[in-house]
Amino acid sequence: xxxxxxxxxxxxxxxxxxxxxxxxxxxxxxxxxxxxxxxxxxxxxxxxxxxxxxxxxxxxxxxxxxxxxxxxxxxxxxxxxxxxxxxxxxxxxxxxxxxxxxxxxxxxxxxxxxxxxxxxxxxxxxxxxxxxxxxxxxxxxxxxxxxxxxxxxxxxxxxxxxxxxxxxxxxxxxxxxxxxxxxxxxxxxxxxxxxxxxxxxxxxxxxxxxxxxxxxxxxxxxxxxxxxxxxxxxxxxxxxxxxxxxxxxxxxxxxxxxxxxxxxxxxxxxxxxxxxxxxxxxxxxxxxxxxxxxxxxxxxxxxxxxxxxxxxxxxxxxxxxxxxxxxxxxxxxxxxxxxxxxxxxxxxxxxxxxxxxxxxxx
Ligand SMILES: *Cc1c(COP(=O)(O)O)cnc(C)c1O
Ligand code: SF4
Numbered sequence: 628x629x630x631x632x633x634x635x636x637x638x639x640x641x642x643x644x645x646x647x648x649x650x651x652x653x654x655x656x657x658x659x660x661x662x663x664x665x666x667x668x669x670x671x672x673x674x675x676x677x678x679x680x681x682x683x684x685x686x687x688x689x690x691x692x693x694x695x696x697x698x699x700x701x702x703x704x705x706x707x708x709x710x711x712x713x714x715x716x717x718x719x720x721x722x723x724x725x726x727x728x729x730x731x732x733x734x735x736x737x738x739x740x741x742x743x744x745x746x747x748x749x750x751x752x753x754x755x756x757x758x759x760x761x762x763x764x765x766x767x768x769x770x771x772x773x774x775x776x777x778x779x780x781x782x783x784x785x786x787x788x789x790x791x792x793x794x795x796x797x798x799x800x801x802x803x804x805x806x807x808x809x810x811x812x813x814x815x816x817x818x819x820x821x822x823x824x825x826x827x828x829x830x831x832x833x834x835x836x837x838x839x840x841x842x843x844x845x846x847x848x849x850x851x852x853x854x855x856x857x858x859x860x861x862x863x864x865x866x867x868x869x870x871x872x873x874x875x876x877x878x879x880x881x882x883x884x885x886x887x888x889x890x891x892x893x894x895x896x897x898x899x900x901x902x903x904x905x906x907x908x909x910x911x912x913x914x915x916x917x918x919x920x921x922x923x924x925x926x927x928x929x930x931x932x933x934x935x936x937x938x939x940x941x942x943x944x945x946x947x948x949x950x951x952x953x954x955x956x957x958x959x960x961x962x963x964x965x966x967x968x969x970x971x972x973x974x975x976x977x978x979x980x981x982x983x984x985x986x987x988x989x
Pocket of ligand 2: 742743744745746747749750751752753756788789790820849
C-alpha cells in the first residue's frame with residue numbers, strides 16, 4: 628500500500644470521529660433533545676461527556692430506541708443512588724502504576740487513553756472517559772511497560788480505557804514493538820466499541836499492525852443491540868475475522884435496550900453469524916446516575932434461564948456481575964443444579980423446561 632493511501636485512511640477515521648455530535652446544541656438541532664431544557668442537559672454534560680457517533684445518527688433519527696437510550700443523555704443521569712460509585716468496580720485499589728490495573732495475577736488492564744468513539748450513558752468508567760488529563764504521557768506509558776516487563780506472571784495484556792482503538796496507528800505500533808520484547812506476555816486483548824461506532828477505523832493498515840506481533844491478539848467487541856450490526860460494522864468485523872483475529876463479545880444488560888429474551892436472542896445469534904463469540908453479559912455496574920439502566924437481578928436471571936433453554940450453546944455468554952470493592956467478576960448462573968449429599972445431585976433439564984432429575988454418582 629502506498630504511504631499516501633495509508634495516511635488518507637488514517638485521516639478518514641479521525642474526521643469521522645470528529646463528526647460525532649458532542650454538544651447539547653447539536654443534539655437539539657437534530658431533534659434528539661428538547662431545545663427548551665438545554666440547561667438541564669448541559670448539567671448532565673458537565674458531569675458526563677457526550678459523543679453520539681455519526682455511524683448511529685441515521686438509525687437514531689428513525690427512532691431506534693435501543694440506540695437512543697445508549698447514547699442520548701437524559702436528566703435521569705443526575706439522580707445518584709447512595710450505592711452508586713465513581714469507581715464501581717474498584718480499579719483504583721489495584722493500580723500499582725498509572726494506567727495499569729493488576730487485580731488477577733496473570734493479566735493486567737492497560738489503559739493508555741480515555742478517548743472513545745461514543746460516550747455510553749451507562750459507562751462504568753464515566754468519571755474518567757473523555758478526560759484527556761487521564762491519558763498516559765509517553766513517560767507513564769514507559770513506566771507501565773516497565774511494570775509489565777518486571778512481572779513475569781503477566782501472561783496477558785488487556786488494552787482498555789477509554790477505547791484503545793482510538794489510539795493512532797503510530798501509537799499502537801509503538802506499544803506493540805515494546806510488548807514484542809517482553810517474552811512472558813503471550814496474549815494481547817483489546818476491549819473496544821470501535822467496529823460498531825467508528826467502523827472506518829478498521830482498515831488494512833490497522834490489521835497489519837495487529838498482525839505484526841509475536842503474541843496472539845484477541846479482540847473483545849462491546850455491542851449491546853443487534854441493531855449495531857450495520858453493514859459497515861459487519862464489513863469491519865469481517866476484515867478482522869478474515870485476518871485470523873478471534874473475536875469475542877461483551878454486552879451490558881440494559882433496560883429498554885436488550886432486556887428481553889428476544890432482544891438477546893437476536894444479538895447473540897447475529898454475533899455468531901458474524902463470527903463473534905458471546906463471552907460476557909454484564910449486569911450494569913453501580914456507576915453514578917445509571918439506575919435507569921438496571922432491571923432487578925432476579926428478572927435478569929430468569930431471562931438467562933429462558934435463553935439457555937432457547938438458543939444454541941455457542942450463542943450463550945456467561946452472565947456476570949462485577950461487585951464493588953475490586954473483588955472481580957462473579958458468574959451468576961448456577962441454577963441448574965443442587966447438591967443433595969456427597970454423591971447425589973439434582974439437575975434441572977434444559978430441554979424439558981426445568982424437569983428435575985436426580986442422579987447418583989458413585
Ligand atoms: C474484567 C477484568 C479483567 C478481565 O477478566 P476476564 O475474566 O479475563 O475477561 C482483568 N482485570 C480486571 C481488573 C478486570 O476488571
Ligand atoms: S466505549 Fe466503553 S469506555 Fe467508552 S464510554 Fe462506552 S462503555 Fe465507557
